[in-house]
Amino acid sequence: AQSVTQLDSHVSVSEGTPVLLRCNYSSSYSPSLFWYVQHPNKGLQLLLKYTSAATLVKGINGFEAEFKKSETSFHLTKPSAHMSDAAEYFCVVSATSNSGYALNFGKGTSLLVTP
Amino acid sequence: GAVVSQHPSWVICKSGTSVKIECRSLDFQATTMFWYRQFPKQSLMLMATSNEGSKATYEQGVEKDKFLINHASLTLSTLTVTSAHPEDSSFYICSARISAGTFYNEQFFGPGTRLTVL
Numbered sequence: 082a083q084s085v086t087q088l089d090s091h092v093s094v095s096e097g098t099p100v101l102l103r104c105n106y107s108s109s110y111s112p113s114l115f116w117y118v119q120h121p122n123k124g125l126q127l128l129l130k131y132t133s134a135a136t137l138v139k140g141i142n143g144f145e146a147e148f149k150k151s152e153t154s155f156h157l158t159k160p161s162a163h164m165s166d167a168a169e170y171f172c173v174v175s176a177t178s179n180s181g182y183a184l185n186f187g188k189g190t191s192l193l194v195t196p
Numbered sequence: 197g198a199v200v201s202q203h204p205s206w207v208i209c210k211s212g213t214s215v216k217i218e219c220r221s222l223d224f225q226a227t228t229m230f231w232y233r234q235f236p237k238q239s240l241m242l243m244a245t246s247n248e249g250s251k252a253t254y255e256q257g258v259e260k261d262k263f264l265i266n267h268a269s270l271t272l273s274t275l276t277v278t279s280a281h282p283e284d285s286s287f288y289i290c291s292a293r294i295s296a297g298t299f300y301n302e303q304f305f306g307p308g309t310r311l312t313v314l
Binding site for chain 2: 117122123124125126127130171183184185186187188189
């Protein structure tokens with residue numbers, strides 16, 4: 082089965098400092114991995130996705146993630162946090178389901194950005 | 197990007213009544229839509245996959261007679277929670293998958309519907 086584990090339920094950073102949100106995956110084959118962001122009262126937005134091309138994936142709003150097969154990790158990073166980055170972040174792996182295709186979500190990491 | 201809307205965004209109902217939630221793809225056609233459920237402080241769990249013109253496929257443990265899904269057109273899927281009970285209170289999120297073009301196979305999510313059953 083394909084699954085992801087987000088290692089931190091809450092992360093707090095100061096504005097202007099780097100962001101690191103950690104995610105480990107479990108998959109019996111080469112997975113497709115995603116990071117989504119959820120702002121309050123807004124729909125989930127795709128930040129970036131890995132689909133077996135370049136291992137370093139660049140996304141929107143300055144975020145990027147590196148796929149490391151040896152470590153089964155797909156951590157999300159950003160060099161400098163903005164106040165607007167405060168939100169819930171989900172690491173997601175594509176998976177099979179009764180319908181043949183699904184997304185398995187991690188439990189989420191709540192990012193707090195302080196002034 | 198593609199836009200997905202949900203209506204209503206928030207609903208309160210009495211126990212035993214039914215509630216219908218709509219999911220619309222506003223600027224693209226979606227042959228496949230998905231319904232997720234999110235409990236407070238928890239992750240999204242896939243409930244069912246809705247395919248236009250055919251019956252929905254439900255995930256294990258989801259009661260198909262309680263959560264009725266209809267996908268009558270390429271831009272609209274509905275989820276009806278029948279005989280709702282307080283334990284059905286949750287945040288319901290739909291997504292629509294683009295079947296062609298630049299964003300092929302990518303899912304776009306609606307803003308969600310918060311259901312509270314009294």
